[in-house]
Amino acid sequence: xxxxxxxxxxxxxxxxxxxxxxxxxxxxxxxxxxxxxxxxxxxxxxxxxxxxxxxxxxxxxxxxxxxxxxxxxxxxxxxxxxxxxxxxxxxxxxxxxxxxxxxxxxxxxxxxxxxxxxxxxxxxxxxxxxxxxxxxxxxxxxxxxxxxxxxxxxxxxxxxxxxxxxxxxxxxxxxxxxxxxxxxxxxxxxxxxxxxxxxxxxxxxxxxxxxxxxxxxxxxxxxxxxxxxxxxxxxxxxxxxxxxxxxxxxxxxxxxxxxxxxxxxxxxxxxxxxxxxxxxxxxxxxxxxxxxxxxxxxxxxxxxxxxxxxxxxxxxxxxxxxxxxxxxxxxxxxxxxxxxxxxxxxxxxxxxxxxxxxxxxxxxxxxxxxxxxxxxxxxxxxxxxxxxxxxxxxxxxxxxxxxxxxxxxxxxxxxxxxxxxxxxxxxxxxxxxxx
Amino acid sequence: xxxxxxxxxxxxxxxxxxxxxxxxxxxxxxxxxxxxxxxxxxxxxxxxxxxxxxxxxxxxxxxxxxxxxxxxxxxxxxxxxxxxxxxxxxxxxxxxxxxxxxxxxxxxxxxxxxxxxxxxxxxxxxxxxxxxxxxxxxxxx
Numbered sequence: 001x002x003x004x005x006x007x008x009x010x011x012x013x014x015x016x017x018x019x020x021x022x023x024x025x026x027x028x029x030x031x032x033x034x035x036x037x038x039x040x041x042x043x044x045x046x047x048x049x050x051x052x053x054x055x056x057x058x059x060x061x062x063x064x065x066x067x068x069x070x071x072x073x074x075x076x077x078x079x080x081x082x083x084x085x086x087x088x089x090x091x092x093x094x095x096x097x098x099x100x101x102x103x104x105x106x107x108x109x110x111x112x113x114x115x116x117x118x119x120x121x122x123x124x125x126x127x128x129x130x131x132x133x134x135x136x137x138x139x140x141x142x143x144x145x146x147x148x149x150x151x152x153x154x155x156x157x158x159x160x161x162x163x164x165x166x167x168x169x170x171x172x173x174x175x176x177x178x179x180x181x182x183x184x185x186x187x188x189x190x191x192x193x194x195x196x197x198x199x200x201x202x203x204x205x206x207x208x209x210x211x212x213x214x215x216x217x218x219x220x221x222x223x224x225x226x227x228x229x230x231x232x233x234x235x236x237x238x239x240x241x242x243x244x245x246x247x248x249x250x251x252x253x254x255x256x257x258x259x260x261x262x263x264x265x266x267x268x269x270x271x272x273x274x275x276x277x278x279x280x281x282x283x284x285x286x287x288x289x290x291x292x293x294x295x296x297x298x299x300x301x302x303x304x305x306x307x308x309x310x311x312x313x314x315x316x317x318x319x320x321x322x323x324x325x326x327x328x329x330x331x332x333x334x335x336x337x338x339x340x341x342x343x344x345x346x347x348x349x350x351x352x353x354x355x356x357x358x359x360x361x362x363x364x365x366x367x368x369x370x371x372x373x374x375x376x377x378x379x380x381x382x383x384x385x386x387x388x389x390x391x392x393x394x395x396x397x398x399x400x401x402x403x404x405x406x407x408x409x410x411x412x413x414x415x416x417x418x419x420x421x422x423x424x425x426x427x428x429x430x431x432x433x434x435x
Numbered sequence: 436x437x438x439x440x441x442x443x444x445x446x447x448x449x450x451x452x453x454x455x456x457x458x459x460x461x462x463x464x465x466x467x468x469x470x471x472x473x474x475x476x477x478x479x480x481x482x483x484x485x486x487x488x489x490x491x492x493x494x495x496x497x498x499x500x501x502x503x504x505x506x507x508x509x510x511x512x513x514x515x516x517x518x519x520x521x522x523x524x525x526x527x528x529x530x531x532x533x534x535x536x537x538x539x540x541x542x543x544x545x546x547x548x549x550x551x552x553x554x555x556x557x558x559x560x561x562x563x564x565x566x567x568x569x570x571x572x573x574x575x576x
Contacts, residue, residue: 150466152472153472153473153475153476280455280459280462283462283476283479284455284458284459284462284479284480284483285480285483285549286455286483351472353466353469355463355466355467356466356467356468356469357467357468357469358469359469361468361469361470361575361576362504364467364468364469365439365440365468365502365504366439368439368440368464368467368468368502369439369440369502372440372442373440396467
């Protein structure tokens with residue numbers, strides 16, 4: 001594994017070097033150099049904003065191929081709750097889960113089931129008096145990584161409980177070993193994902209040494225395959241695979257995790273730029289009366305993930321219908337977390353000071369001084385033509401030695417015009433002397 | 436000693452939509468300088484409180500932030516009504532904020548004591564009719 005694995009990658013051939021992605025990136029992680037976008041790996045948090053805005057589809061999320069599933073004798077699918085929002089009312093949760101069997105899986109375990117156990121653990125955790133409030137949900141890996149690079153003082157506020165995906169994978173594996181007697185290495189657990197950051201979470205996890213998930217399939221990639229198989233399944237089928245109640249299913253949308261917690265003092269924010277604003281409020285100690293913050297990188301939560309098929313606003317009523325049909329959540333013994341301590345992360349996230357100008361603070365000060373001076377002289381249009389997202393970002397790149405002032409078209413024009421004046425004066429002087 | 440560089444910000448009167456922009460911008464600068472996160476946090480809290488005071492009580496004002504090798508000094512000044520009794524104003528829970536401000540969740544009387552709690556050095560200069568000047572110093576090392 002390389003130091004920085006990222007699911008979000010660029011297909012160079014498709015990139016036209018436009019400025020859409022650099023403008024939307026919440027960590028200023030993209031630059032256009034030599035007519036092509038490049039991602040600064042240390043800065044990328046895999047939120048997938050660039051995938052959503054790229055008009056040429058040059059940004060993509062690397063996921064595993066369906067062929068990988070065939071490598072395992074016993075195949076388990078663990079679909080994210082957002083899967084239930086991808087089809088209309090005729091395609092019930094029962095039908096979708098049966099459909100997953102039809103496309104080649106031996107068993108399906110709903111991640112929404114594990115989400116309910118995580119909810120139970122979070123409830124227990126919230127009772128602990130030494131907890132730093134407000135606690136911030138770690139359900140969204142892009143938000144966790146955002147905190148890591150931009151809001152280090154909020155790291156202690158993160159709910160360091162296993163994600164529903166990891167827990168589902170663990171339960172699925174253990175159940176297959178215990179009930180079916182299958183060898184661990186023969187079991188392949190595949191997460192069906194709406195999210196690029198989740199792929200990164202599996203390939204390079206921050207909360208534990210190794211993920212229990214064997215592969216991640218994109219919701220988009222299996223969509224047609226699943227739809228075709230579902231057509232042969234009766235619309236009113238009842239599936240024994242349905243095991244979670246409505247609160248777990250609700251996790252797919254913004255506010256769902258909070259609703260499941262039943263804590264009135266919550267705040268749910270979605271869309272990465274909105275999330276940043278709320279985190280800034282928390283950092284400045286401005287948020288009062290809030291115990292739990294559910295912050296999701298995508299608009300409308302996971303339903304708006306970059307690997308989903310359906311528009312999140314269309315998916316929401318689909319999901320709502322499923323929530324309405326779902327049973328009460330069963331928090332009986334086998335569905336509870338027993339002790340939340342068992343679900344805590346075994347590794348921790350550390351502050352990644354990627355925005356730092358220099359390791360030596362005095363040098364950083366000097367660089368900042370230069371940066372401010374360069375920025376003063378910039379046109380301040382933030383046009384992006386230089387390849388940096390803003391004039392200030394260009395000034396920062398210049399100070400870091402990664403760009404030069406004439407990368408700015410306005411600066412270049414000034415320079416050319418002053419050169420032209422000089423040439424003109426020179427020509428006139430020579431003429432005069434010759435006369 | 437001269438500062439290495441300085442930043443100036445306008446603090447508009449009664450405009451809560453931009454209140455906090457100056458302290459938020461300073462927080463970003465400190466992060467870029469590699470200042471220890473807890474110091475950054477204290478700085479942004481202290482500065483935010485002073486900034487919001489200028490918005491609520493001072494008819495807006497100015498922020499001048501100067502960066503030195505080892506410290507940051509923040510001066511928030513306004514030409515508002517000034518403070519009658521500084522000692523009283525410093526007391527936790529004391530506030531002269533009108534109801535319409537309190538309804539927005541501000542004016543709980545914690546601002547000045549919060550600055551005192553978070554700043555390394557804090558000097559308050561004020562006189563009725565002559566505005567208020569809040570000096571905050573934060574040591575970076």
